[in-house]
Amino acid sequence: MTDPGSQFAVLACLSAISAGAGGGLALTAFADKCAPLRSFFRFFAEFSVVAAFSALLWLAVLKLNNGDFRAFFLVYTITLTVIFRTSIAFFLSPLVPHGKKAAERFSQSFRRSFIARYILK
Numbered sequence: 001m002t003d004p005g006s007q008f009a010v011l012a013c014l015s016a017i018s019a020g021a022g023g024g025l026a027l028t029a030f031a032d033k034c035a036p037l038r039s040f041f042r043f044f045a046e047f048s049v050v051a052a053f054s055a056l057l058w059l060a061v062l063k064l065n066n067g068d069f070r071a072f073f074l075v076y077t078i079t080l081t082v083i084f085r086t087s088i089a090f091f092l093s094p095l096v097p098h099g100k101k102a103a104e105r106f107s108q109s110f111r112r113s114f115i116a117r118y119i120l121k
Contacts, residue, residue: 034102034103
């Protein structure tokens with residue numbers, strides 16, 4: 001993999017995978033702060049995000065690097081994932097009170113059968 005174009009393609013794919021994984025983990029944490037989920041659902045959400053982006057990482061390594069796996073790929077991807085997760089969580093933190101209010105309104109709409117009364121007519 002000495003071709004600069006293929007090296008750039010691998011780094012670009014790894015960066016995109018890291019951004020997606022960090023964003024998915026940050027959104028899972030945001031949803032848990034707004035409407036606390038059961039531990040099973042939170043585990044399932046985080047597991048599905050990590051599994052999907054791990055599969056994408058493996059696919060990128062197989063297609064772009066001819067299956068040659070290097071420890072750099074893991075270190076680079078995990079480091080950027082943590083950076084993206086922290087950054088996105090920082091920007092989502094001011095929205096937590098609004099998310100809690102929205103979750104409360106949504107849960108109360110089922111109690112008063114608002115959806116059945118006004119939307120489904």
